[in-house]
Amino acid sequence: MVVAPRNSADRSLCFAYVEAKGNSNDPELRLLRYLYVGKDYPNYQPGYWFAHHYFIVRNVLAIEELAENKEKQLVPIELITKAFKSNLVTHSEALVFALAVCCRQNKSETLRHAAYESVQTICASTPNFILFVKFVSKLCREKELNYITQGWGHGLRKAINNWYLSKKPLDFIECVTKYKSRYGWKHKDIVKMAHPLGNSPESKIILKYVIHGLEKLKKDMAIDQTKEISPNINELLKYMEEVEDFKHCEDEVRAASMLETFGFSLDHVPGHLLKSKEVWNSLLISMDIVVLLNNLQRIHNLGFLVTDEVAVEKVTERLTNSQYVERSAVHPALIFITLKNYQCSGKCLTYEKRKVRELAKKSMPPGFDPNIKIMDALNEAFHLSFKNIQPTNLRYLVTISTNKSMEVSTWQNGNMTGIETAALIALILLRSEENVTIATFKNVGIYIVNVYKTDSFEDILKTLKTAPLGSSNQSKPILWAKKQSKQYDVFINVIDQILQKHDESQENLISYKEHLNLPDTKLITCALCSSSPYRKEHYDRHVLTINGFDATVPNVIEAFAKGLF
Numbered sequence: 001m002v003v004a005p006r007n008s009a010d011r012s013l014c015f016a017y018v019e020a021k022g023n024s025n026d027p028e029l030r031l032l033r034y035l036y037v038g039k040d041y042p043n044y045q046p047g048y049w050f051a052h053h054y055f056i057v058r059n060v061l062a063i064e065e066l067a068e069n070k071e072k073q074l075v076p077i078e079l080i081t082k083a084f085k086s087n088l089v090t091h092s093e094a095l096v097f098a099l100a101v102c103c104r105q106n107k108s109e110t111l112r113h114a115a116y117e118s119v120q121t122i123c124a125s126t127p128n129f130i131l132f133v134k135f136v137s138k139l140c141r142e143k144e145l146n147y148i149t150q151g152w153g154h155g156l157r158k159a160i161n162n163w164y165l166s167k168k169p170l171d172f173i174e175c176v177t178k179y180k181s182r183y184g185w186k187h188k189d190i191v192k193m194a195h196p197l198g199n200s201p202e203s204k205i206i207l208k209y210v211i212h213g214l215e216k217l218k219k220d221m222a223i224d225q226t227k228e229i230s231p232n233i234n235e236l237l238k239y240m241e242e243v244e245d246f247k248h249c250e251d252e253v254r255a256a257s258m259l260e261t262f263g264f265s266l267d268h269v270p271g272h273l274l275k276s277k278e279v280w281n282s283l284l285i286s287m288d289i290v291v292l293l294n295n296l297q298r299i300h301n302l303g304f305l306v307t308d309e310v311a312v313e314k315v316t317e318r319l320t321n322s323q324y325v326e327r328s329a330v331h332p333a334l335i336f337i338t339l340k341n342y343q344c345s346g347k348c349l350t351y352e353k354r355k356v357r358e359l360a361k362k363s364m365p366p367g368f369d370p371n372i373k374i375m376d377a378l379n380e381a382f383h384l385s386f387k388n389i390q391p392t393n394l395r396y397l398v399t400i401s402t403n404k405s406m407e408v409s410t411w412q413n414g415n416m417t418g419i420e421t422a423a424l425i426a427l428i429l430l431r432s433e434e435n436v437t438i439a440t441f442k443n444v445g446i447y448i449v450n451v452y453k454t455d456s457f458e459d460i461l462k463t464l465k466t467a468p469l470g471s472s473n474q475s476k477p478i479l480w481a482k483k484q485s486k487q488y489d490v491f492i493n494v495i496d497q498i499l500q501k502h503d504e505s506q507e508n509l510i511s512y513k514e515h516l517n518l519p520d521t522k523l524i525t526c527a528l529c530s531s532s533p534y535r536k537e538h539y540d541r542h543v544l545t546i547n548g549f550d551a552t553v554p555n556v557i558e559a560f561a562k563g564l565f
Contacts, residue, residue, distance in 0.1 A: 026541075027062035027063075027065040027066050028066065028075060029541055030061075030062040031060065031062040031066070031079055031098070032079055032083070032564070032565035033565050034059055034060055034062070034094060034098065035079065035080065035083040035089060035094050035095060035098060035565065036083065036088070036089060036090070036556060036559055036560070036564065036565040037544075037556065037565070038054045038059070038091060038094055039054075039059065039533075040059060040060075040061075040062065041535060041539060042539055042541075042543055042544045043533045043534055043535070043544075043545045043546075043547065044544065044545070044546045044547070044556050045531065045533065045546075045547045045548060046090075046412045046547075046552050046553060047412050047548070047550070049091055049093060049094075050093075054093075054094070054097075055093065055094075057101060057139070060097070060098055060101050062076075063076045063098065063101050063102055063105060064105050064107050067102075067105055067107035067108035067111045068107045068108070070108075073107075073108040073110050074111060074114055076098065076102050076115075077099075077102060077111065077114045077115055077118055080095055080099055080102070080118070080122060081118065081121065081122070082564075083095060083565075084121070086559065088555045088556075088558055088559040088562075089555075089559075090555050090556055091552070092125075092128055093131060095122055095128075096122065096123060096128050096131050096135060097135050099118060099119065099123070099132065100132055100136045101135075102114075102115035103115040103116060103119075103136055103155070103156065103159070104139040104140075112155065116155045116156065116158065116159035117159070119132060119159045119163055120159075120162060120163055120166060123163065126178065126182070127179060127182050127183075130179065130181075130182040130183055130185050130187075130190070131182065131183050133160065133185055133190050134183045134184065134185055136156060137152075152193055152194065156194075157194045157195065160190060160193075160194040160196070161195075161196035161197075164191075164194075164203070164207075165196060165198070165203055169200070169202035169203065169206065169232060169235075169236055170235070170236075170239070172202075172206050173206050173209075173239055173240065174239075176206065176209075176210050177239075177243045177268070179267060187210050188210055188211060191207060191210050191211060192211065201230065201232075202232050202233060202236060205217065205233055205236055205237075206236065208220070209240055214240050214241065214244050217240075218237075242258070242262050243264075243268070245258070246258045246262070246268065247268075247270050249273070250272075252273065252276040252277075252278045252279060253278050255273050255276065255278070255279055256278035256279050256281065256282040257282070259279060259282040259283060260282050260285065263286070265286075266287070266291060266295070269283070275302060277302070277303075277304055277311070280304055280311060281304075281310050281311055281314065284311055284314040284315060284318070285314065287318065289318060289319070289324055289327075289328035289381070290328055290330050290334070292315065292318060292319070293330065293334055293335065293338045294338075296315070296342060296374070297342060297345075297346045299315070300342070300370070300371070300374075301346075305374055306371065312371060312373055312374065315374060315377065316374065316377040319374075319377040319378060319380065319381040320377050320380045320381065320384075322384050322387075325381055325384045325385050325387075325388070326384075326387055326388060328388075329388050330381075330385050330388060331385065331388065331389070331551060331554055331555070332382055332385045332388075332389070332428055332431075333424065333428060333550075333551045333553070335378060335381050335382045335385055336382050336424055336457075337413060337415075337550065337551055338378060339378040340413075340415045340416050340420075341415050342370055342374065342375065343370055343375065343415070344368070344415040345368030347414070347415070348409070348414025386431045386432060389428070389431075389432040390432075391432050391433050392433065392558060392561050392562055393434065393435075394433070394435070394489035394490055394561055395435040395487060395488045395489045395490070396429055396435065396436045396437065396488065396489070396490045396492060397437045397477055397481060397486070397488045397490070397491050397492070398426055398436065398438050398439070398492045398494065399439045399440065399441060399476070399477040399491070399493050399494070400419075400422040400426065400438070400439070400440050400441075400464055400494045400495075401418075401422075401440070401441050401472035401493075401494065401495040401496060402419065402440050402441070402464055402467050402469055403441075403469055403470075403472065403496070405418070405496040405497070406418035406422065406496050406528070406529070407419060408496070408529050410528045410549050411528065411529060411530060411531045411548030411549070412531075412548035412550045413548065413549045413550055418528040418529045419461065419464060419465065420461060421494075421528050421549045422464065422494040422528065423457055423460045423461040423464055424457065425492070425526070425549075425554075426438050426451065426460055426464075426494075427455070427457050427460055428554055429492075430451065430453040430455070430460075431453045438451050438460075439477065440464065440468065440470070441469075441472045441473070441476055441495075442468050442469075442476075443468075443469075443470040443471065444470075445476055445479075446476050446477050446480050447467055447468050449463050449467050450463070451463050472493070472496070473502065474493045474495070474498070474503055474505035474523075474525055475503075475504050475505045477491050477493065478491055478505060478508045478509055478512050478523070479508060482508075482511070482512045482515055485516065487516055488518075488521060489518070489520070489522065489561070490521070490522050490524065490561045491509070491521070491522070491523045491524070492524045492525075492526065493505070493523070493525045493526065494526045494528065495525065495526070495528070496527065496529040496530065497527045497530035497532070498525060498527050498530065498532075498534050498545065500534060505523060505525065505543075506523070506536070506539070506540050506543050509521065509523045509540060509542065509543065510540055513542075520542065521542065522542040522544070522560060522561060522563075523543045523544070524544045524545075524546065524561075525543075525545045526546045527545065527546065527547050527548075528548060528549055529548075530547055530548075531547050531548060532547065533545075533547060534547075
């Protein structure tokens with residue numbers, strides 16, 4: 001039997017290996033971790049990052065460390081760009097914040113200029129661009145970094161102006177009308193701070209519209225009749241009028257017609273029309289699958305998904321269309337979680353919201369009756385979406401705890417128990433990869449369960465629940481694989497929580513890698529029912545801990561398995 005390293009000499013040897021093979025204090029690795037998991041140590045917690053301290057300078061001190069090294073001063077931008085292109089970063093806000101810090105640091109002027117040039121790429125979407133402006137402005141007031149300027153310098157203004165003025169006129173006007181404000185910033189505020197000068201008659205007209213509005217723009221144009229209005233400007237004026245007309249439209253039927261005619265999206269819809277059945281019916285015609293999933297419960301709560309409603313047919317049509325599902329690149333995990341939430345009348349309330357409900361002495365909402373047609377459509381979309389997963393072609397050993405503690409709710413995914421979430425992870429890997437072994441913990445070693453990619457979620461769940469029980473020691477799969485000389489690229493342990501005092505999985509992983517000459521084998525521990533982050537003094541770069549589960553976790557697992565961080 002293989003024995004885990006328990007004495008101090010063995011531990012010291014393991015720590016020396018960590019430093020030699022995968023230095024956890026390497027600034028490049030720490031920055032990569034931040035971009036993918038929001039921290040400079042290997043722990044991922046899904047959820048709403050703005051509610052916690054993810055976007056503060058001390059989380060990305062690696063940027064300044066790299067900037068001080070002339071040979072590596074451009075590495076931060078290279079890593080940010082590489083992560084952006086991977087399409088596996090679950091929170092693009094981390095990329096935007098890291099870019100903002102690169103723009104504000106004063107250790108390397110070369111890095112600062114490169115960061116400004118990357119704004120158009122990393123912040124291509126309008127919400128990310130506005131978030132970038134928010135971050136760079138906030139960093140002016142941070143005390144962790146010493147800045148050359150406390151305001152908007154020439155480089156920042158130039159980067160912002162280039163973002164606006166590099167767009168084609170119709171794209172420019174669409175971005176300033178579709179997202180008028182985000183994160184407490186309006187385009188009007190940004191333009192006033194950056195002072196962009198239009199590089200064409202069209203861009204000058206749009207900038208005037210942003211600052212002064214359509215009415216003032218028309219008055220000024222009426223006064224200045226020395227020049228003939230070009231067709232391009234007429235087209236822009238027409239678009240502005242359509243948007244303004246739609247924003248102030250009180251007639252729901254007319255607003256719905258305008259949505260279809262002019263191709264407006266949900267972001268264009270003003271608040272007073274967001275409860276209109278006609279408006280939602282028009283939106284559903286061209287709504288993206290991901291947007292639809294995120295708003296499904298909202299549509300149902302408005303009463304638009306009851307039997308025989310027009311919206312039911314439109315929703316089912318989009319969800320069961322393989323082309324729409326493939327084009328959206330939606331992950332099966334998001335669809336399945338949406339299905340579970342829909343069955344349970346929405347996401348579980350957070351602790352804060354439950355407390356507010358209790359203090360307000362609000363009664364629980366009446367019983368929820370989900371639409372069977374919608375549930376069937378979600379099930380079909382779930383199966384169709386597996387085509388969207390790109391296989392990693394790695395060898396996986398997934399070991400799942402089946403103890404009673406896995407019957408409690410998953411953290412950040414309260415409508416699924418730990419064992420249900422484990423079954424979902426197993427199903428996703430089985431259907432997307434060719435070499436996956438599923439096992440459960442026994443009292444001694446592990447038990448290989450017979451599940452196949454053709455099995456349904458219910459089949460896998462039933463098999464797991466009938467498997468032998470045993471303590472969930474994270475080292476068991478590694479020790480078993482070492483004893484059997486089984487070669488794996490990724491170990492995934494799915495358990496309820498980590499008992500830190502008894503966890504020697506990292507040391508055993510290092511031993512396994514050396515024994516079988518597999519230096520890149522990775523260990524991922526998913527503590528589904530616990531929110532407590534797991535920190536060690538030393539980390540092997542091939543070890544990752546995940547707390548809880550949501551639709552972003554499969555992407556984190558894939559990125560880590562591929563060695564992206």
